[in-house]
Structures are given as C-alpha cells and as structure tokens.
Amino acid sequence: MRLSQLSTKTQKQTSDSDVSRNAQFLTRAGYIGRLMAGVYSFLPLGMRVLNNIENIIRDEMNGIGGQEILMPALQPKDIWEKTGRWDKVDILFKLKGAGNRDLALGPTHEEVVTPLMAGFIQSYRDLPKAVYQIQTKFRNEARAKSGLLRGREFRMKDLYSFHNGQDDLDAFYEEATAAYHRIFQRCGLGDITLLTYASGGIFSKYSHEFQTVTPYGEDVIYRVPETDIAINKEIIDDREVLAELIPGYKPGDEKKLEEVKAIEVGNIFKLGTRFAASFNAGFTDADGSQKFPVMGCYGIGPSRVMGAIAECLSDDNGLVWPEQIAPYHIHLVSLVNDAADLEKCENIYQQLCDTGVSVLYDDRDARAGEKLADADLIGLPHRIILGKKTLADNCFEWKKRTESDSHILPLEQIGDIAPARSTK
Amino acid sequence: MRLSQLSTKTQKQTSDSDVSRNAQFLTRAGYIGRLMAGVYSFLPLGMRVLNNIENIIRDEMNGIGGQEILMPALQPKDIWEKTGRWDKVDILFKLKGAGNRDLALGPTHEEVVTPLMAGFIQSYRDLPKAVYQIQTKFRNEARAKSGLLRGREFRMKDLYSFHNGQDDLDAFYEEATAAYHRIFQRCGLGDITLLTYASGGIFSKYSHEFQTVTPYGEDVIYRVPETDIAINKEIIDDREVLAELIPGYKPGDEKKLEEVKAIEVGNIFKLGTRFAASFNAGFTDADGSQKFPVMGCYGIGPSRVMGAIAECLSDDNGLVWPEQIAPYHIHLVSLVNDAADLEKCENIYQQLCDTGVSVLYDDRDARAGEKLADADLIGLPHRIILGKKTLADNCFEWKKRTESDSHILPLEQIGDIAPARSTK
Numbered sequence: 001m002r003l004s005q006l007s008t009k010t011q012k013q014t015s016d017s018d019v020s021r022n023a024q025f026l027t028r029a030g031y032i033g034r035l036m037a038g039v040y041s042f043l044p045l046g047m048r049v050l051n052n053i054e055n056i057i058r059d060e061m062n063g064i065g066g067q068e069i070l071m072p073a074l075q076p077k078d079i080w081e082k083t084g085r086w087d088k089v090d091i092l093f094k095l096k097g098a099g100n101r102d103l104a105l106g107p108t109h110e111e112v113v114t115p116l117m118a119g120f121i122q123s124y125r126d127l128p129k130a131v132y133q134i135q136t137k138f139r140n141e142a143r144a145k146s147g148l149l150r151g152r153e154f155r156m157k158d159l160y161s162f163h164n165g166q167d168d169l170d171a172f173y174e175e176a177t178a179a180y181h182r183i184f185q186r187c188g189l190g191d192i193t194l195l196t197y198a199s200g201g202i203f204s205k206y207s208h209e210f211q212t213v214t215p216y217g218e219d220v221i222y223r224v225p226e227t228d229i230a231i232n233k234e235i236i237d238d239r240e241v242l243a244e245l246i247p248g249y250k251p252g253d254e255k256k257l258e259e260v261k262a263i264e265v266g267n268i269f270k271l272g273t274r275f276a277a278s279f280n281a282g283f284t285d286a287d288g289s290q291k292f293p294v295m296g297c298y299g300i301g302p303s304r305v306m307g308a309i310a311e312c313l314s315d316d317n318g319l320v321w322p323e324q325i326a327p328y329h330i331h332l333v334s335l336v337n338d339a340a341d342l343e344k345c346e347n348i349y350q351q352l353c354d355t356g357v358s359v360l361y362d363d364r365d366a367r368a369g370e371k372l373a374d375a376d377l378i379g380l381p382h383r384i385i386l387g388k389k390t391l392a393d394n395c396f397e398w399k400k401r402t403e404s405d406s407h408i409l410p411l412e413q414i415g416d417i418a419p420a421r422s423t424k
Numbered sequence: 425m426r427l428s429q430l431s432t433k434t435q436k437q438t439s440d441s442d443v444s445r446n447a448q449f450l451t452r453a454g455y456i457g458r459l460m461a462g463v464y465s466f467l468p469l470g471m472r473v474l475n476n477i478e479n480i481i482r483d484e485m486n487g488i489g490g491q492e493i494l495m496p497a498l499q500p501k502d503i504w505e506k507t508g509r510w511d512k513v514d515i516l517f518k519l520k521g522a523g524n525r526d527l528a529l530g531p532t533h534e535e536v537v538t539p540l541m542a543g544f545i546q547s548y549r550d551l552p553k554a555v556y557q558i559q560t561k562f563r564n565e566a567r568a569k570s571g572l573l574r575g576r577e578f579r580m581k582d583l584y585s586f587h588n589g590q591d592d593l594d595a596f597y598e599e600a601t602a603a604y605h606r607i608f609q610r611c612g613l614g615d616i617t618l619l620t621y622a623s624g625g626i627f628s629k630y631s632h633e634f635q636t637v638t639p640y641g642e643d644v645i646y647r648v649p650e651t652d653i654a655i656n657k658e659i660i661d662d663r664e665v666l667a668e669l670i671p672g673y674k675p676g677d678e679k680k681l682e683e684v685k686a687i688e689v690g691n692i693f694k695l696g697t698r699f700a701a702s703f704n705a706g707f708t709d710a711d712g713s714q715k716f717p718v719m720g721c722y723g724i725g726p727s728r729v730m731g732a733i734a735e736c737l738s739d740d741n742g743l744v745w746p747e748q749i750a751p752y753h754i755h756l757v758s759l760v761n762d763a764a765d766l767e768k769c770e771n772i773y774q775q776l777c778d779t780g781v782s783v784l785y786d787d788r789d790a791r792a793g794e795k796l797a798d799a800d801l802i803g804l805p806h807r808i809i810l811g812k813k814t815l816a817d818n819c820f821e822w823k824k825r826t827e828s829d830s831h832i833l834p835l836e837q838i839g840d841i842a843p844a845r846s847t848k
Binding site: 006007008009011030033035036039040041042043044046047050067068069070071072073074075076093094095097098105112116117119120126129131135136138140141142143144152153 | 430431432433435454457459460463464465466467468470471474491492493494495496497498499500517518519521522529536540541543544550553555559560562564565566567568576577
C-alpha cells in the first residue's frame, strides 16, 4: 500500500476528549476515528490490525473444536426475562421495535445460544458442542473514557460450550485456558498477561480473567510471586483461594502479594446448568434420564486487545506492533528526489510486494523528518530507508521499531528482512 | 467436516412463522436459526456461505480501489439532525444511551462516513477516495416475513466514494456498476439479475437497483425486451427514461414491457454534494477555491444475496448452491456397514481433504434414504456416494446437485470432481 493512496493521514494532535494513551496514538496514526465516547470507527490500518487479531483468535478457537456462528445483536425481552437478567444487567441497551416490542442489544449471548443450540441437543450423543462468534457487542457504560479499552460498542469473541457432566466441561475449560494463553502470546501480550482468579458463582469456585499488566490499567490485581498467576480484588480476602495458590500460605501472606494495575482482556467462566435450566433445554442421557447440559463461556475482546497492545507496547514516539499483529510488516521510506532514484525505489517496492511481504510505502513528496516521525507513530516492525547515498552503494538502511540502532545492508538482502505473510 | 461433528442437524419441518421459501430451506438444512421475525443467527454452514459471499464482494470492492473500514452501529442524534433525517427515516431504531442521550442504530452510514472522511480530505490532492464496510445493519421494519430477504438486522456492504467533480464520480460509478455485475455473476445470480433504473433524487436523473427476477420477489419491475435492463415501478411513467431505454419509443410502448417480480439485491446512488454540505465538509481545489466533494454510495446485502440464492436457485428437494458459494464442495456419503468398507470411506475422506477440496462427510450411522434426502436439502454442488458394490469395483458414484443422472467413475478420478478451493 502506498501512503499516498491510503484513505487516512496522520494527525499531530487529537481532540482533548480522548485522553487515554491508546486512543491518542491510534487516532493520531489513523487507525481509528472517534464518533462519540466509547464508539469508534476502524480505519483501513486499524481494520487490518483487528483482522489479524481476530484471525489469531479464530485459528485458536477452531483448534479446540469451536465452530463459528453469528448471532443477532437484537434480542427480545422475553429471553432475558426467562433468565431473570432483564432488570439485573445494568449496562443493557434497551429499545422498542415494531409493535412496541421491548428489545435489548446483546452485551453477551447466553440467552440466545442456549435455546438455539438446544434445538440440536436431544441426546448425549449430541454432546459436547462448542460454538463461537466474533461480533460487535453493546454495553451502555456510564463512563467510557479509555479509548478501545472500555467501549459502548466493541468487538467480542464469545465461545459457548455444552457438556454431558462437569468432568467434560472441566477438561474443555483447561483446553480453552491453554488456547487463551496461546492467543495472548501470539498477540505479543503473553509475557504481561496473567491468569487471574475471580469469583465463580454457584457452579464453580472460581472464574478466570486474563489481565494484562500495565500502569495504565483500570483494574487492580494481586500477583502471586514467581508465577504467571494473580488474584483479583474481589476475592483477595478469600482464604481458600489464597491457600490454594500460595504455597505454605499463612494468614497475612496476602499482604506480601504484589499489587499491580491491569487491563482485563479476556475471561472464562463455568456457567453450570443455570441457563439450560432457564430454557428447560434438557437432553436424554445414555441411561434414559433427562439432564441439562453443563455450559461454559469464554470471552475475549479483539478491539480491547488492540487497545491493550497500543496502551502497553507503544513508546513515546508512537505505536509498536508485534510482527503478527502489524497492519503491514515493512514501512518503506524513500528519501530521494531525482527521477532515477525514485524509479529505483518503485522497483524495490514492487519487488517486495511480489515476494508476498506486506509493505507500506511512503511515496509522498514530504520532508524526511515528517516521514520518519510518521513511521514511528504508525509503528510497523521494520523500517527501511532508501536514501541517495545508500542506493548509490546498492544498500538500504534497516531499523527495527523496537531497537534504536539501524543497519546498512546490501540490497540483495532486502527480501530477508520480513517473512512473507501466510494467507491463513 | 464430518456431519457427525457438525453443530447442527437437519429438521423435517420448521415453525409456521417462517413462511418464505428461503427461510424454510435454510432453517430446515441448519444454515440459520430464527430468533424473532427478521432476526436470524447464522449457523456453521450458513456462516461459511455468508463468508463466501462477503469475500467475493470484498474482492471486487478492493478491485475498484475500495479500502475496508468498519463504522459503528450506534450513532448519535446530532449527526442525523444535521442531514435532516432523524425524523424522516421511518425505519430508524432509536434508543437512549448513558446520560439520556438519543441514539440511533445505523441503517446506513452517510452521517458517519462524511465527517469521518472529511478529516482526511483537505485538498484536491486527497481525492478521489473510496471506503467500504461489511457490517451488521438495522431497520425497524413494520413487517418482516421474508426470511433473509427483509431483515430487521442484516449484513450489508456499503461503499462510499468521494470525488472532485461529477465527471470523476460518473467514471467511478461505471466501474462500480461493472463490479456489481461481476459480484452477481460470481454468486450465481448473474443471468437473472437486472440493472434496474430507479428515481435519482436531485443530483442524478436515476439511481440503479440490481433486481433478481423470481416469482417469490416482493418488488415489481418492467423488463426492457432483449436486454438485461429493467425499470422500476416508481418511474415506469417517466417518458424521459422510457425514451432513453427503449429504442424508437412511442407513448404507450411501456405497456409492452414485461412485468416481473424481483428481489432487490443491491443499489447504487449518486448522492452529489448534499451530505458534504450538511457537514460543511469542503476541500480546497487546485485553483484555491473551496468545494464540496461529490459523493456516491453503493450498497449490497450479503445476507439478502444468500436469501436470494436460496429463494431462486433451490428446487423441490432443497437448496442448490453455486460452486463458489457452497459451504463445502462435496457431500460425501458412505452407505456401507462393515469395518473394512468404513475404513475405505475414511481413507477417501482424508485423501480428499488432503488435496484441499472442501468435503462434508456423512459418516453418521443413518439410513440411506435419510442421508440422500439430507444431501439434497443441504445442497452442495457434488454428491459422491460410496456403496459396497461400487467400492468393491474400486469406483464411486458421482452426481451433480443440478443434474438428475449419476455417474460411476473409477476411484482414481475422485480428486478431479471439484477444484481445491483457493484460499483467497
């Protein structure tokens, strides 16, 4: 993609209303555009980042046997009344449809997926099942000041699993936990994302959050030393969880846990039979008895992950995208003026494109300082500068976004900088 | 995919509330599930069909220079007041957000895209631009009885183009028209989809609809003989359009036009400068003068296209998917019982998967009649039957969904039936 053809431009400043670090950088670099608090458009660069994140999630959900579906945002009141949540979920957007019918905009889909899948679960032979969607969701948040980290409208992957018995759910829950760790690893957040114990409701001692540690986080969690595990604020006084997680726990030891700020990027939850019971969605077991499937739900917010990467991995000069997430691999900058050199640059751009490497080519007629500042702000993993002198020497200048030193390399090595992106 | 592993099952009947042909077949075959009138879930098979349609559209939009974005469904009242449409658009879903703020759910996105792109259009050098999204949209329809053909929540591709002057818009509009023809051709609706003249508003004589001819259609259009062009009901009394489209037109000739029923699957519209003027979104032209960009919008409904294919191309036994749209290419049916034959079937399934052909394998322990009826209902382009006798002869039985005759072929030719699907 040529920067001269890209639909967006970088901006020096954003409006005061976006105070969060992720919104500042993502807006200035042209990844997102704000419509109102907590509601953003994804622009071409941002769309590519979002797709990369969603495709990683999709790949891992398919890997544990999830089948992709797409459920509606519009949901009738009656299904929310069946589960007793119409009046309890305070962030529910409510509206009137034709015939004055009460509707909600889905912030989650237990009320839809349970009766939907019940139509296909009559026998123990129909279990287990796991379906997921990657979809736009809605929460009527009172305050939404954190860019992509707390949206009123946001992207969500939610997987729902249905099992014959608790053991089967427990085994799948472990698989899903491992898949979540792989997702955050592939998104570049693996080292700073902690499996965090949270309260579990009546069907399970705990649920689990995935919390990305950052001073800009809105949540407070307590890290268990020398582990990748943490405990959230809600249950830090629960001696049972403390005894389970801290070897040789003695009362008071919880004060030694490291208190850190974090962003919740995912959560997984054992739902038990509550929702199946609400819809009277039973099945016939091998012995002829009627049972309810035991359910689990597994959420992760792709747009929030995008915000978390922007919030946690950027530096003072702008965004810093991990290789698998970046909208393009290489930011190619031409700093030449005369026709012969410009043609050389064009040929190098074409050559890189032909080998399947994704390249953002700054072919604009702009000052060197502006081009280099934009490259830092946009934050692709590799910057290649083509200057008059290096081109004359049949060389190019290469710098990684995460490093400060650049390297002069011969042009024949330009194809080795970044891998061709798989089409997966 | 093994049918025994698929999350859905076929059904003999659907509830009475879905009277349309497309909803009947798509529900019975397990492609969609109804939540309420005009609101459906897409199940794994349906998701694959929808993705195939959306990827064809994406490919053609990228081909004319469109850049993909994603805009919000939640839209504040003030932008709809600026264009004077808050009270005029009767199908607008309205709701209250935090702080009692009035919001709408987007049925279209002129109010969002115009100020959004204005931030990147300061100079004539920034034009033309074309951005599109493929997104869930909302219309508060009074009646929604036509399955995927008239949804309250539905998938939509909307592209918006911005130009310096009418000539540039006109040229792009022609390109978009050609791209639309290619989309319907690739979706298997090319031969029955007519470019239909409709009224144009103040900036253009006409707009254009793409209407798919079917006795099940809700619209009435008038076909110009020996052409792929039609005129819609709204402007059939407009002598100017009649004179333009019918060679040697004389008053009264319009009575000779063939009246047919049809489904509107797309529409394109020259918007002029109306929306840019509403948002005072001007640019500086080469001569220093201030101008408004001339806009066009180009809509197509992927879920409606899916419904139109189901409505128009199915037969009495079920769905009939075109090769590029089908969720899988081959429906592989094993009609054997003993272990050695079942192992042969497993090997053939694996072999087909390994060559990159997409296969739905009916490995269920079910009666032959049920398996064959399900194959017809699900509607994949190729059916392969593996029976005891044909396997003993190292053969397989192949039938196209669109043909009644089957063929016995040697097993070594099984890889030639369907092409490996490109990853594009």
